[in-house]
Amino acid sequence: MTMTGTIRTTCPYCGVGCGVLATADGRGGFDIAGDPDHPANFGRLCSKGSALGETTGLEGRLLTPRINGVQAGWDQALDLVAGRFRQTIAEHGPDSVAFYVSGQLLTEDYYVANKLMKGFIGSANIDTNSRLCMASSVAGHKRAFGSDTVPGLYEDFEQADLVVLVGSNLAWCHPVLYQRLVAAKTLRPAMKVVVVDPRRTATCDIADLHLALAPGADAALFNALLAQIVARGAVDRRFLAHVSGFAEALVAAQASDPGATGLAPADLRAFCDLWIGTEKVVTVYSQGINQSASGTDKVNAIINCHLATGRIGRPGMGPFSVTGQPNAMGGREVGGLANMLACHLELDNPAHRDAVQGFWGSPAMPTAPGLKAVDMFRAVEEGRIKALWIICTNPAVSMPDADRVAAAIRGCDFVVVSDMIAETDTTRLAHVLLPATGWAEKDGTVTNSERRISRQRALRAPAGQARHDWRILADVAARMGWGAAFAWASPAEVFAEYAALSGVAGTLGSDFDISNRAEQGADGYAAMQPFLWPDAPARQGGRFFGDGRFHTPDGKARMLPVTPQAPKAALSPDYPFRLNTGRVRDHWHTLTRTGLSPRLSAHLAEPFLEIHPDDAMRLGLAPAGLAEVTSPQGRAVLRVLVTDRVKPGEVFAPMHWTGETAPTGRVDALVASVVDPVSGQPESKAAAVRVAPFAARWHGFAVSASAFRPEVDFWAVARTQQGMRAELAGLTMPEDWETMARMLFTLPDATALHVIDRARGIARIAFCDGARVLAALFVSPEPVALSRAHVAGLVGQDSAREVLSGRPGAGRPDNGATVCACFDVGVNQIIHAIAGQHVTSVDALGKALRAGTNCGSCRPELRALIARHAPPLAAE
Template sequence: MSQNPITPWIKTTCAYCGVGCGVEAKPQRNGALLIRGDKSHPANLGKLCSKGQALGETLSDTHRLKFPMIENQRVSWDKAISTVAEQFQQTIAKHGPDSVAFYLSGQLLTEDYYVANKLMKGFIGSANVDTNSRLCMSSSVAGHKRAFGSDSMPGCYQDIEAADLIILVGSNLAWCHPILFQRIKAAKAQNPDCKLVVIDPRKTASCYDADLHLALANGKDVLLFNRLLAYLADNQLLDHDYIEQHTQGFEATLQSAQQDKLTLEQTAKQLQISPVQLKQFFELFGHSDKVLTLYSQGVNQSTQGTDKVNSIINCHLATGKIGQPGSSPFSITGQPNAMGGREVGGLANMLASHLDFSDRNCELVRDFWRAPQIATRPGLKAIDMFDAIAEGKIKAIWIMATNPAVSLPDSHKIKAALAKCPFVVVSDCVADTDTLALADVKLPAQGWSEKSGTVTNSERRISRQRRVTTTQGEAKPDWWIISEVAKKMGFIHGFNYRHEAQIFREYATLTNKAHGLSQNALVLGDLADISDSDYYRLAPQQWPVNRLQSQMFHQRLFADGRFNTDNRRARLIPVRYIASAQTCDQQFPLKLNSGRSRDQWHTMTRTALAARLCQHQPEPQLQIHPEDAAAYRLDQHDIAEITSVTGKALLRVNVGKEVKPGEPFSTIHWSNSNSSAGKISTLGKAFIDPISGQPEMKATPVSIRRYSPQSQALLVCRQPLARLESPYWVKQTIKGGFCYFIASELSPGLLNKSLKALSPYQQITQVMAESPQQQCYRLAQSSQQQVQFAYIVSEQLDPSHHAWFAALFNDQDELSTLLSSLLSTEPKGTLAEGRIICACKQVGEKTLSCAIKQQEVKDTATLTTLTEAGSGCGSCIAELEELIKTVYE
């Protein structure tokens, strides 16, 4: 029950993925923030995933960047802003406008993005402003522009309920966008004839509800969809009327798709799937009236990402399955405001409002902004931008709300480039990231719950993020920081904003002017005249907006067959499958895939602050097929050393048939802030799509060997350790403190001495158990009836057998029970709950296994009824199914 019944629930929007879920938040007198889903928001209808439910638990004041810093010394805002402005001015005066750059983020609000883009492109006069959306959705942007004439996603979420066939391509929707996946499951339950096809090299959680899983060979999507187009043509399954009336380029595209002249069997062999599966997919697509193809990073993050996007769009255009209820190609964005950033020109190859750098577009925006120095040509995309920093061409960069020292490929090179750059500014809301460590100036920005503005989700829906809590320290809105720097640089007339509503109106006005010039779909109509109070109350709006829309309004683009090209016809784009330039060889024989884990977000700078989000996968994992594990002498829970041409990583081994032989998988989230060697961006080289500039991050050639430490340890402490020099360590947030997983070259006895010396509690009560003969050591230090610091050291530890260890700070058990568990290594009391499987409801493995055995549970629905596991976002349901199978094996 709420501790503060007077304070109303405040409607806002989630800070994570591109689903754009509506959230209601309520501050409490004790400083906590209650979170629930907004039942009136059309994106999620009240549902939230595990990350969204934990938003209130990530607002830790101990991890915040609260004050401006220069060379790690606190300064005033005036000093920080003056320094940034002066350094940028001096650099521009000496080396020209292209010697400076901004690197932005999908975590910024649209108003922040707009002001940053306006300053760099309009007033500094360079287009060297790009965004981490380049790593996420830029191949979709390029594919949309080639096919539709504009970056316009045709569908809406209501297409899920209307579709006959839903296809997931390169997307583990069940984990990465759980709310949309739950809508798919509900749609299938409502319409048993609706089919789900998953196209992914891995068997993911999304596959458990699929009618067909095509475990495609890594990277061969173009070959699959080209062969689909040829099959549709050969079997009279095309819509020739639609092709003739609404498209162009069909003959050349079909001819390109048919050039390989492969039989069904030959195609299946190349794709590494069965001919029966391939034909079944072709028939499902051809004979389903309403086809919805949802795709994400498995398509985009490729050297042929744009061609993959167009190969999918080609099949939809050739069958007329676009812009209609239940039918469209649908790009699922990865960040909360990737779409909003694209709208206002956050990408280096766009000007603003979806305008490119044509002469008339530059003239329009120049006059609107009153910016005579406006950039007239595209700037450097992300990879090229950081290459230019390394080469000394860019001498000052401002990084906002992102962590490129972790997220960009070849992170050693990125780190070296930033270390070499004469002037690095970083704006962020957290205090400890790999990128902040390289900053000359650190600027504290408001975080989620403090800032106010808008974001645009995957279905083009603009929603408000609202201020819910007071701002910590001296943090400021990003738009304010940028505007103040702009004014110090002499651009007062263009940046004299009082609040974010004023910026939004200006942006909306520009979309209307741009629409009149280009006929792009992006237009915000009446929103250009919205009052401050109406902006505060603004309900979700899905562009194009002509008049203010009702809360549940939805619309599709291109329903009339008219596109945003010069002749209003969509373009089919001839594409051919091209193998990646990254090839495996004798030295690096395995192809490493990568992606997200279930409960974490990007580089974990915020989600890792919530203990419940760290329980499911507390260490960086390497998923590997049993055949590869046997070949490299790896067992479950071993530590593997992964090596590429650019670096190394140490990851905990998870053996299973979810991945294909030769194609291991690892998660992307770990950094130097929370692990010694879990950052896999050290492994990838910067191979990019030549059209979109998006780097390939799913096919890194690597070698693997078993890492054999002399000792391992688990350690819990109330405060993070100041130093830890073991080759392998991982920090996990737990309730009340931190848990460390450690592997060392030291003997167990020496590691015991080393860890004992790290304790900040040398003078408090402690218990010890040492067995030098068995090479096992245990220690616990306690005060005020609580464990403060504890560890267990041995030659070998199985993390799955010690999941209870992270719960030693659990205040539900007596101290004597906790100490007894530690000294005997047998968990007692609530410690025996086991590994948490359902993050939403905090249900552990032991509870679930007991329910399955005692109640003879045979299905997940019954197990959910008994335990509540799976009743939240549902992303754990695949694991519940596996657990039921395991119990009965």
């Protein structure tokens, strides 16, 4: 059953928390638009959000429970899960079991998982993939403020006179916030933007200053700033009355070496001039800060500067952490991390434990933190955790040292995975698979990076036998003997209990209190509009800490002495490159959702390695060739992208590809499981690696109307409008190309057209049904040069004779590789408009082609194309 009319819901991607309007299209799908009334996005959506309607089909869905790969009924599967967990606890104690959950769960799901593990199983062994992205921010907030509180609001981005983006490629990772910032800067050209990032990213397009600091040197930068704040008399002495630790923090800052930043003195001075000379400054930070073995110290180095100047909790100023996942914040609020309790209460505080246990009426409560993510999987490997439940995440790909984690899961006595996708690197390792609902079916709430709680609403009934995660957890809890405490009939009832518990937390001094919502009922929950927490009798929404009141025992903020640390993975002659990892513009996590959208796969369709031209030349790496990247932990093979966006000695690779889409592109297999000692967050942006050419004897490009899984040394598949495409390469030559191609596509009897020149190593083979193209393979000794979009578009068409040419015939356009994914605009279209039609501004390109007029993430690329291809001005 599909809901009728237009449904207001929330995007399931990044932590911006954009409102979405979804309308059934009459064909089983949905038309998607931004919600103009949602205060996070005001109608804007990025390319990923705009393509949500393309990702709601049933292809690849897990639709029934499975036990050891065999379909099973829900009762059988749930009885087995409850029985094995109960038996394991009886034999080995509560700490022999663990839950690993996700920032993509809804708050209601998260709350139930936390209640079951901590309050009833009696272990704190529940952690989340948010440990990989936001734990250092949590720890830094708690050290400085006494609570995990984001002080500011999104509107501060627009009200600031200076926005400093640190370790944040906002243009690609939080595009709607980036567009809000662009719009504000356009209205107020005097606004300044500084980007602090070792790599030149798309976000630098609006930067007045780009500080390409040395990898990991953020703490040295902000220590240098703090020292200058004091030296120039910019300290707010009145606000310092609300702060402790100033003297110690200053001593540490003055002891730091500014040269460790790797910046030219003039650039460092320019940054200090801007920051100190601008009162309304917001410092926005993300994974470049958090994903570090000293991430918590980096967070506190930033906060120190804001506390010293009193620039916090007032319009247009403050430190601001932007979260990577749609409900990373909600997970923090319900105590989803192994060292927290619900509603920002403390696990190591006896009064807090007693209050939560009393509210839940639970039989047990852990007295010590559980295992954080990296330690959890190490305990799985060592056999200390014997039953593991993974919910809504893919750790066999996304955890550092991913090969080792996958092996640990494979060796665990009992593994349960709840997911909406049938085949992932992690589901393949499960004993029991439980089909969960996904976006378009889930019903609950999420919290975005500015503490705004929004409803995510169901657009249709669950697919197949899928069930909501909170319901699955509650059903297992009932089978373990705790049915009365988990007897909710709806997510509204779960939310009401959670809101009521927050009222208890509020009486204990917690900042998180939404108790005004506890009695709103089912109708109020159904109609609930986005709101900022807190929402309590004593306080509603707004900023925190501008009044100088903090959540520490003495009510004062704490400045922390910070000693900058180099990345833990040391460079050496064997591993001389520093590997940075991150996201690309149009994809999300491990591709299970965005990989379903052909247009999102068209911009960057395979894993790649950015490397500086000098390094590429020295190593013999050709543009578009393949590189083998190795670390002490693992190996990857990636497409070479030669660019000066990275500095010599530094390389960058995205983290999205998996064993299902590009087995040798699993970048987190290269990353060591080194963690921040305070937060437990892994250092994912500073691995030490070796880079060398991948000595492929042949390269291939393949398209097919049907899905196929290559069995060659390198491959990467992506969805097209007509079927599937793949990049291929091999270390050995097949005996017969046609035989190999038939096996690749599983087309033993189809008619083949081919051009094969074994002496030159060239083969072009098309399989047809009459004139209709079923599949095609192109092989060359070098990376195959042809029009990929054109060839992919011929699949399923009566184009058997045309397809082997690999390029459009006379009079047929070749749009080229996609640049604007929102409107499917190709690079050749853009170049033609620039060079042939003399379109020489991004706005003019938007009017001509629509490119860059939706999410705007491609505008930096458009500007670069204009600079490269605009005809020279005529001499006067």
